Amino acid sequence: MRPRGPVFLARRSYRQRRMRDAARLLPVAGAFLFLLPILWAPAETEARDTAIDGAYLFVVWFVLIVTAALMARGLGRQEQETGAETEGRG
Amino acid sequence: MPFNLLVLACLTYVIFLFLVAFMAERRAEHGRARWLRSPVVYTLSLSIYCTAWTFYGAVGYAARSGLEYLTIYLGPTLVFVGWWWILRKLVRIGRAERVTSIADMISSRYGKSNALGVIVTMICVVAATPYIALQLQSVTLSFGVFAQPGTYAWMIPDTNSTALWVAGGLALFTILFGTRNLDANEQHTGVVAAIAVEAVVKLVALITVGIFVVWFVADGPSDIASRINASAIADWDLLPSRWAGLTFLSAAAVITLPRMFQVLVVENSDERFLGTASWAFPLYLLAMSLFVVPIAVVGLGLLPVGANPDLFVLTVPLSQGQGGLAMLAFLGGFSSATSMVIVASIALATMVSNHIVMPLWLHLRPAKAVSGDVRRLVLMSRRFSIAAVLGLGYLYFALSGGSAALAAIGLISFVGVAQMLPAMLGGIFWRGATRIGAAAGLLIGFVVWAYTLFLPSFGPGAILPLDMFLNGPFGIGWLRPRALFGVEGMDPLIHALFWSLSFNTAAFTIGSLLSFPTPIERAQGLAFVYVFDTERAELRGWGDGLAEPESLLIMAQRILGDEPALTFFEEQARAQGKAGYLPDPSPAFLAALERQLAGSVGAAAAHAMISELAGRARVTVDDLMRVADETAQIMEYSSQLESQRAELERTARQLREVNEKLTQLSVQKDAFLSQISHELRTPMTSIRAFSEIMMEGGMPEGMSEKYAGIIHEEAIRLTRLLDDLLDLSVLENGTVQLDLKLANLSELLDRSLRAAAQTRPEREFLIHRDLPAEAIFLRTDPDRLTQVFINLISNSRKYCDATRPELRIAVRQRGGRVLVDFIDNGSGIPKDKQALIFEKFARLTDQTRAGGAGLGLAICREVMANLGGTITYLPGQGGAAFRVSMPLRLEKPPLAEAA
Numbered sequence: 001m002r003p004r005g006p007v008f009l010a011r012r013s014y015r016q017r018r019m020r021d022a023a024r025l026l027p028v029a030g031a032f033l034f035l036l037p038i039l040w041a042p043a044e045t046e047a048r049d050t051a052i053d054g055a056y057l058f059v060v061w062f063v064l065i066v067t068a069a070l071m072a073r074g075l076g077r078q079e080q081e082t083g084a085e086t087e088g089r090g
Numbered sequence: 091m092p093f094n095l096l097v098l099a100c101l102t103y104v105i106f107l108f109l110v111a112f113m114a115e116r117r118a119e120h121g122r123a124r125w126l127r128s129p130v131v132y133t134l135s136l137s138i139y140c141t142a143w144t145f146y147g148a149v150g151y152a153a154r155s156g157l158e159y160l161t162i163y164l165g166p167t168l169v170f171v172g173w174w175w176i177l178r179k180l181v182r183i184g185r186a187e188r189v190t191s192i193a194d195m196i197s198s199r200y201g202k203s204n205a206l207g208v209i210v211t212m213i214c215v216v217a218a219t220p221y222i223a224l225q226l227q228s229v230t231l232s233f234g235v236f237a238q239p240g241t242y243a244w245m246i247p248d249t250n251s252t253a254l255w256v257a258g259g260l261a262l263f264t265i266l267f268g269t270r271n272l273d274a275n276e277q278h279t280g281v282v283a284a285i286a287v288e289a290v291v292k293l294v295a296l297i298t299v300g301i302f303v304v305w306f307v308a309d310g311p312s313d314i315a316s317r318i319n320a321s322a323i324a325d326w327d328l329l330p331s332r333w334a335g336l337t338f339l340s341a342a343a344v345i346t347l348p349r350m351f352q353v354l355v356v357e358n359s360d361e362r363f364l365g366t367a368s369w370a371f372p373l374y375l376l377a378m379s380l381f382v383v384p385i386a387v388v389g390l391g392l393l394p395v396g397a398n399p400d401l402f403v404l405t406v407p408l409s410q411g412q413g414g415l416a417m418l419a420f421l422g423g424f425s426s427a428t429s430m431v432i433v434a435s436i437a438l439a440t441m442v443s444n445h446i447v448m449p450l451w452l453h454l455r456p457a458k459a460v461s462g463d464v465r466r467l468v469l470m471s472r473r474f475s476i477a478a479v480l481g482l483g484y485l486y487f488a489l490s491g492g493s494a495a496l497a498a499i500g501l502i503s504f505v506g507v508a509q510m511l512p513a514m515l516g517g518i519f520w521r522g523a524t525r526i527g528a529a530a531g532l533l534i535g536f537v538v539w540a541y542t543l544f545l546p547s548f549g550p551g552a553i554l555p556l557d558m559f560l561n562g563p564f565g566i567g568w569l570r571p572r573a574l575f576g577v578e579g580m581d582p583l584i585h586a587l588f589w590s591l592s593f594n595t596a597a598f599t600i601g602s603l604l605s606f607p608t609p610i611e612r613a614q615g616l617a618f619v620y621v622f623d624t625e626r627a628e629l630r631g632w633g634d635g636l637a638e639p640e641s642l643l644i645m646a647q648r649i650l651g652d653e654p655a656l657t658f659f660e661e662q663a664r665a666q667g668k669a670g671y672l673p674d675p676s677p678a679f680l681a682a683l684e685r686q687l688a689g690s691v692g693a694a695a696a697h698a699m700i701s702e703l704a705g706r707a708r709v710t711v712d713d714l715m716r717v718a719d720e721t722a723q724i725m726e727y728s729s730q731l732e733s734q735r736a737e738l739e740r741t742a743r744q745l746r747e748v749n750e751k752l753t754q755l756s757v758q759k760d761a762f763l764s765q766i767s768h769e770l771r772t773p774m775t776s777i778r779a780f781s782e783i784m785m786e787g788g789m790p791e792g793m794s795e796k797y798a799g800i801i802h803e804e805a806i807r808l809t810r811l812l813d814d815l816l817d818l819s820v821l822e823n824g825t826v827q828l829d830l831k832l833a834n835l836s837e838l839l840d841r842s843l844r845a846a847a848q849t850r851p852e853r854e855f856l857i858h859r860d861l862p863a864e865a866i867f868l869r870t871d872p873d874r875l876t877q878v879f880i881n882l883i884s885n886s887r888k889y890c891d892a893t894r895p896e897l898r899i900a901v902r903q904r905g906g907r908v909l910v911d912f913i914d915n916g917s918g919i920p921k922d923k924q925a926l927i928f929e930k931f932a933r934l935t936d937q938t939r940a941g942g943a944g945l946g947l948a949i950c951r952e953v954m955a956n957l958g959g960t961i962t963y964l965p966g967q968g969g970a971a972f973r974v975s976m977p978l979r980l981e982k983p984p985l986a987e988a989a
Contacts, residue, residue: 020174027172034164034337038330050324051315054157054383061167061376068171069369075174076365 023071026064033060096236096420103421104259107284107428111267114283120903126283127359129366135282135353136371137289139166139344140378141221142228142427143500145292148379150400152386156326161333163379165340167372173364176345177354179518181364183621184355188689192351192510193441198693199517199618200525201611207445207694209532210510214348214441215479216536216544217506218434222483223490224499225427226253228400230487232423235404236416257484260431261477268436269472281432282357288425293377295422299403300381302415303388307406314384321387335584339501342508349430352437431480439475444692447471452698464648464699468691490548502547505587509535512591512598521615523598526605531598535590542571543586639672640921641703643966646683649690649699653902656964658686667744670924671965674743676736751925758929770811773804814945821952828956830980833872835908836864839899842879849884858898866901866908869979870957878950878961882912882972885946890916890970906978911964913971924963 037053114126125131144162151159169176189195193214197207230252267280308314318324344350358364389402392409403423407415451467512531516523550556554571562570572582574589607615639659646655656671662682663673673679680700687696780797783789789797820826843857868875886897892915900911919927928951947961954961959976 023174024172027168027175030168030171031337034168035334037328038333040328049319050156050326050383051318054160054318055315057157057160057164058376058380061164061372064167064171065369065372065376068372072365072368076362 019071019074023075026067026071030060030064033064096233096417099417099421100424103424104263107287108263108266110287111263111280111284115267115280118279126279129360129363129370131282131286132353132358132360132363133367133370133374134286134289135357136350136367137293137374137378138285138349138353138429138433139347140292140375140426141430141500142225142423144378145296145423145426146228146232146400146403147500148382149386149389149402150398152323152382153390153399153402156323156328157383158326158328158332158336159382160379161336162340163375165337165342166344167375168337169341169344170368170371173368176515176518177364177368178361179621180345181355181358181361183518183618184358185361186621187617187693188685189355190444190689190692191356191437191441192346192348192514193445194688194692194694195351195355196510196513196517196528197445198688199614200513200523200528201608201614202693202697203525203529203611204445204449204694206513206525206529206532207441207692209529209536210513211438211441211445213506213509213532213536215438215482216540217503218348218438218479219482219486220490220499220547221503222431222434222480223487225431226256226483226487229253229256229424229427231398231401232404232420235401235408236420253484253487256427257480260428260435261480263428264432264435264439264476264480265473268432268439268476269469278357278436281436282353285353285429285433288429289374291425292422293374295418295425296378296381296403299407299415299419300384302410302412303381303385303406307388307392307410308384314387317387317391318383321390323383323387323390329581331584332581335581335587336501339504339508339587342511343504346507346510346514347504348437348441348507349434352433352440356437431483435476435479438479439472442475442478443468443471444695447475448691448695449698452695464645464691465651468649498547501583502543505543505583505590506536506539508587509539509590509594512595516598516602517615518618518621520602521612521619522602523615524602524605524607525611527598527600527602530601531594531596534597535594538574538590538593539586542574542589543583546571546582638703639675640966642675642680642683643672645699645703646687647966649687653904658683666740670962674740676740747925751929754926755929758926766811770808773808777801777804814949818945818949818952821949821956824956826956828871828980829873830869830871832867832869833875835866835868835901835910836861838868838872838876839864839879839910842876842883845876846880846883846887849887853887853895855887856894856896858896860899860901863901864899866903866978868908868976869981870976871980874953874957875976878953878974879910879912881946881950882974886912886914886916886970890914892916892969903978907959908976908978910974911967911971912974913964913967913969915969918968918970919963921965924965927963928961 034057037057040053118126148159148162151162183189184195187195187198189198193207193210196210197203200206233252264281267284268278304311304314308317345354385402385406386399389397389399389406393402393405397405403419404416407413407419448468448471509532512535513523513528517528545553546559548554550559559570559572562568568574568576572585573580574585577585577589580588643655643659646658649655650658659671659673662679663670666673666676666679668674684696684700687699690696691699780801784794784797839859883897886895890897894915896915898911898913900909900913902909928947950961954974954976957976958980959974962973962975964971964973
C-alpha cells in the first residue's frame, strides 16, 4: 500500500541538520575549486594568462567567504535556540 | 626622509600602542571591556597570522614564483570556512579544559603527561626562533631602506644594533602587558587590543599602497592585468606538488602555530565569535593578498634590476617620491612584525614556564608548592622566558646574518609546527590515540624535519657537512637529507613535509594501536573526543575529606590571587549548600579546583599541586567505568546509588552543622537571658536603692544631686540596651526608614575611625588604608553604614590580640558592588565559632571584656541586609577579617519593597 502524503518530518530541525552538513561540505568544495588549477597544466600552454588565473582564484575565494558568512548566521542562530544538548550530534 | 624622523615616528607609534594596551587593561579591570571582547576584535587579533613575512615577503614571493604565494592564505581559508569540523571543537575543548597553550592541550589530552608538554614546547621553541629572527630582520631591512635613500641595498651601518633595540623594546612591551597578572584563564586584554589596532594599521597600509599602485602609478585594473601578463611573473609554472602541499601546510600551520593557538583558543572569550571569524578572517586574508601581485608587477617594472622584491612595498612609494605613503607602509610592516613577536613570545613563555620551569620546581621542592609564593615564581619565570625567547631570536638573526629570502624561513617554521597536527587531530577525534603514540609521532616527525629541512637550511657545510648532502651520512646514499630513500627530484620543502608527516603519522597510529592507555588518559580522551555529547564526567580520583579546605584556599590564593580564589571558593560552597568561603573538600570540588588551577599553571602542574595536599589521586576501576561510556549503562544504577549516598552524606553533614548551631544557640540564649536579667537587675537595684535613700530625705546638700546623677546614668544604660534590642527588631522586620543620599566612602571611613577611637583609646593601632580606592561615591544610608563600620573597627580594637595591632581596610569594586574588607592581624576567630558570630547574643569571650550585650554584629548583619548588602567573615586572611559588600547605588530599600 502506498503511503498517502509525505512522511512526516520535523521540517525545521531537518533543515538545521542539512545546514550543518553544508557547513561541513563547504571546505571540501573550496579545496576542490582551489586545487582545480593543477589540472589546467599551464606549462603546456604558451598563453600568458596569469591575470585570469589570479582572478579565478580571487572570485572562488570571495564566493566561499560570502557563503560562509551566510551559513555562519544560520548556524549561530541555531546554536542559540537548540542549546548545548543537541548540537554536534546531527 | 630623514632617518631621525623615522625613529621618532616609530617611537610615537609604540607609545600609542602602550596607551591602547594600558587603557584596555584599565577598562577590563572595571568590567567595562565589552567591546574589547567582540567578534571584530577577535577576528582582528587572528590577523597575527599575517606577519612581516606576509607584509613584505608576499610581494617578493609573488615576484619570484607568481601566484604560488596565495597557497599560504588559501589553506587557512579552508580551515576557517570549515570551522564546524575542527575549530569549533578546539575552542570548546580549550574553554572546557582551560587550556593555556598548545603544549598544555596535548599534554592534558594524553593523561596530563608532562613529558609530552616538554616535547611540544621544545618543537615550538625550535620552530619559532627562526621565525622571530625573520621579523627582526624585516624591521631591520625596512629601516635600512630609509637609512640610505636612493639606493635599495639592504646594508645599513649597524644592523645588529637596530635588531637589538627592536628586540629589547618588544621584550619590554611583552613583559609589561603579557605578564601583568596571572589570569585564571590566561587572557591578555591589553595585548589583544594592541594587536587588533596593529591589524588595522597593516591592512590599511597595504591597501593604501595597493590603491596607489593600481590607480596612480598604473591606469587601473585592466592596465595592471596587461602588465601582469607581460611581466616575468606570467612565466611562473604551477607545480602541482607545491600547490597542493603548501595549501595543506598552511592549513595545518594555522591551527598548530603556537601564536595562532593562543589567539584562536586561549584568548577566545565567547565561542560564538568563531562564527563571525569563519568568514571575516578569510576576508581579511583576501584583502591582504589582493594587491600583492600588482605591487610586485609595478615594482619589477619601475625599479632597477636586482632591487630586493621583498621591499617593494616600501621602495615603490619611495621611488615615486611618496615619503608619507612609504612611512605608512613602514608602520604597517612594523606592526606585522611586532604583533607576531609579542604573541609568539607570550605563547612560548607560557609553555616554557608551565611545562619546564614549574614541573622542575615542583619536583625539587614539592612542599613549597603549597606554602611558597607561586604567583611570583610563575610570573618571574614567564618574564625570563619572554626575554630568553626574544634573545634566541636575536641570536639566530645575528648568527645567520639574515641572508635567506624571507619566505623560505617562514615555510621551514611551518613544517616544524605541522608535526603537532597528527597528535592534535588524533587527540580530538580518535579515542584510541595514546600518549606513547603521540610522543613517538612527535619525536620522529621532529627529527625528520630537523634532518631534512631545518639543519640543511643553514646551507651545505654550515651544520651538516657538504659530503652528507652528496653521498649521505657514512656514505649511505638513501639517507641523503634532500633525497630520503632515493626520492630525488622532489622540491626540498615538499620532500621534508611529505617524509616528516608520513613518519609522524605512522608512528602515532602504530604506537597508539600497540600501547595501552593509563586510566587518566582514557578519561581525558573521552572528555576531548565527546566534548559536545556528554556533560563532563569528573574523574573522582581524589580521596574524600583528606585535604583541609583552609590550606586549599591559601594555596589557591597564592596562584589565582585573593579575589578570584575567594569568589571561586564561595561559589563552590554555595553549590554544596554551605554558606561562607570554605566548601567541603569533596572529590568533585577538588576536581573543579584542579581545573581552575590548570587555567593558570597548566594541567600537569595543577594535578601535581593538588596531590601535595590531598594525597595521590587513586583512579579506581569503578571510577573509570563510571566515566567510560561502554559500561555506562551497567554502572548507572550503582553510580546513582553512589551519588545518592553522597547527597545523603552531605545533607547529614549540613544537618549536623545546623543542629550544633541550634544547640549552641540555645545554650547562648539561656546564658543571655540570665545575663540580660543580670544586666537589667544591676542598674535596677542601684536605681531602687538610691531613689529609696532620696525618698527618705534629709540628705546633705550636693548628695541628692550625686544620687540623681547615678540614677540617670543607670537609666541611660538601660535605655541603650533596650534601644539595641528595639533597633534589632525594627531591622529584622524591615520596617526601618532609610535615609538614602550620596556619600563619600572615604569620609565615612574617616568618621568611623574617629568615633571608634574612643573604644580602648589606650591602644595604638596602625591603620592601612588605600585612599585612591576609597574615593567612591555611594548612594546609601550613610549613618547606618557608619554604624556598621564603627562596630567592626571597635571590635577589632577590643579583640585584636596582637602586640602591635594593625588594621587593614581594603576597598574594591566588583560589578556594581563595593567590597570593604576589615582585616586585622590578631589570631582571628576559630573555625567552630565562625558560624555563630553573627547570631544574636553571641559573645566569644567572657562578658567582662566585651562590655556589650553581644548584639553588635547581629545588628550589623541586619543593617547590611537593609542596605542591600552583606557582611561575611573571610577565612584564611591571617587574622580576623570581615567583608562588607554593598551596591554602589542603592535604589530602593529592598526589604521594604518586598514587604
